[in-house]
Amino acid sequence: MTDSLFLLVYIFLFPGFAFLILYAWALSFLDRKIAARMQQRVGPPFYQPFADFIKMLAKEVINPRGVDWRLFDAIPLVALAAVMTAFLYIPVTGASPLAFPGDLVVVLYLLSLPAVALFLLGWLSRNIFAAIGGVRAVTMLFIYEVPFFLAALTPALMAGSWSISDIVLWQQKNLWFVFLQPIGFVVALVGLQAKLERTPFDIPEAETEVIAGPWTELTGRRLALMDLCVQVSLVAGSALIVALFLGGPALPWTLSPPWLNALAGFLLFLIKTLAIILILASIRVATGRIRIDQLNDIGWKYLAGAALVQVGIALVINYLWVTP
């Protein structure tokens, strides 16, 4: 009984959906505020993402002529559900109770779903700008996904497990992967930036080129949910990188009582994800948008190459240093 109650609390309250959404809004606010201050603007108040969400929920939903509205309603929900599910497997206070060998692969695929959803939305919109944006979104998926997967799977290679919680455990015993695999860490950060479609990779929704890309025909609650999906992806993506490269919420030693241990882990998680957001926001502020053909060059020539080099280095280290 207590076990299933614990699971329910974990999934729905903390650190599951309720916390996830609140934290997504908080991170999204911080991201906007940091960017604004760097650009010498004032920036939004802390409740802005929440206010945006409520406002958009209340707005009229417009169905473009000839569009299957059921699919149009369903796609944002599916995308949001996918990223929220992905977050459940990522350690927040300690190892996730839902962890199983192989959850890393599931998380990676679930995090890819929003891009596919955007492509579908663009294709269904019967709008030339949305269609171009959708095609760009899926083209980009093929470019950044391979290096991102490679970079995210290299820690698993070294830790000898496909479970994120086990990878965190390995780092607790040995060393953070950011020191062992610095190239992979950089590739993963760049890949995450592309996954979240943030400058310089905001190609699918480039405002001055394709209006809002796949988002063009989204209105009301669909827009609200899709927006929330991106904000949740920001949390899930940075939490994944924290778990894979920065040792997640694990402390090098165990505190007692257990709740103190969990609290310390949670604080570590917050600090580390905030650091990731700071890096991502800085990249966003410091760059302009590149073209999709240029991204293709960079992605396959440098990112994929760097990720492969990292895999090679990891294999060599594995061979030389037989881990206990």
Next chain:
Amino acid sequence: MAEVVIPIGPQHPALKEPVNFRIIADGEKIVRLELDLSYNHRGIEKAAEQRNFIRVLPLLERVCGICSHSHATNFAKGVEEIMALEIPPRARYIRTIIAELERMHSHLLWLGVAAHEIGFNTLFMWTWRDREAVQDTLEEMSGNRVHYGMNEIGGVRRDLTPAQIQAALSRLPVLEERVRQYRQMVESEETLLMRFRGVGRLSKEEVLKYGAVGPTARASGVDYDVRKDDPYLAYAEVPFNVVTDTSGDVYGRTRVRVGELGESLKIVRYCLEHIPEGPIRADAPHTAPEGETLSRYEAPRGELAHFIRTNGTDKAERIDIRTPTLANWTSVAVCLVNQNLADIPVIVAAIDPCLSCTSRLTVVNRNDGTAGVITFDELRRRRDRQWDRQELR
């Protein structure tokens, strides 16, 4: 993907004013395009012919919200030429100071817009922040941020006090520092170079063939600047360089504009420090003798030409305004072909288009190619017919 038609405009986030491109694209490559201009014909030339010279100046200032001083000065200059009126040196210097401040705020605005077109919003925010310093100076001098209302036939309407000159001089060092910073940014920021280099290239021959003007021409190595080639106001006495570049692409146009920012700062500093004493206006007659002139002026976007014909009254018989954007449009249509879809906004923005200033109307009979005028009654009849058709639908 097969060939698709992408309508850009008249309403589009990349365009600040109405214009329509029908882009025929193959995937992400532009195959050809059709340009549809003149959504915003305002009849300013006709209205200017109905007013006397005193009332024309405020009207012409409203041709453009950014180069307002250019239009008023150019018209005043032309009419003074017909009247054979020499304006006092202090007035010439004040006009030059306002003109160069205007160029600075226009180029800073452009730099921000160009950065925004490639999604580089930080540069956008920073340049517009610094533009405020220029606008503050203009406001202190003229009382206005946009339409300065400084000109009058025969001189200027407001004098500069020593305090205003001091305040303007005190702002210059900050701006000089910032312009240095922008030059460095433009030449070294990686994403900016990726998006600007080799994009929208125009050779020197093409520029001459299509008659491009201003920074667009100078970026392709055409050393043409009315301020140097046909000096007016105080430009003959002020030392400055014409900034040119050889690359001919958007990157070159950016470098030319940033270079011109530096030159404008130098001109403003020189004029403020060397402004002669004396009256600010000469006594101008109310009427101009019969005559015509082509008054030329280097506006921020390029050569601005006003053709003015007078007939001995206090009104101009004909005013024809050729804005630099009109001269640059053809070159845009040429350099867009074979470019990437993503580069449309930045190529279009690179000429710094000012669309509503450019809107003109000529009625051409499609069958025999004759051009003419239609009367107001005929215009109303056509409108009614169109409305009838729409109701039937």
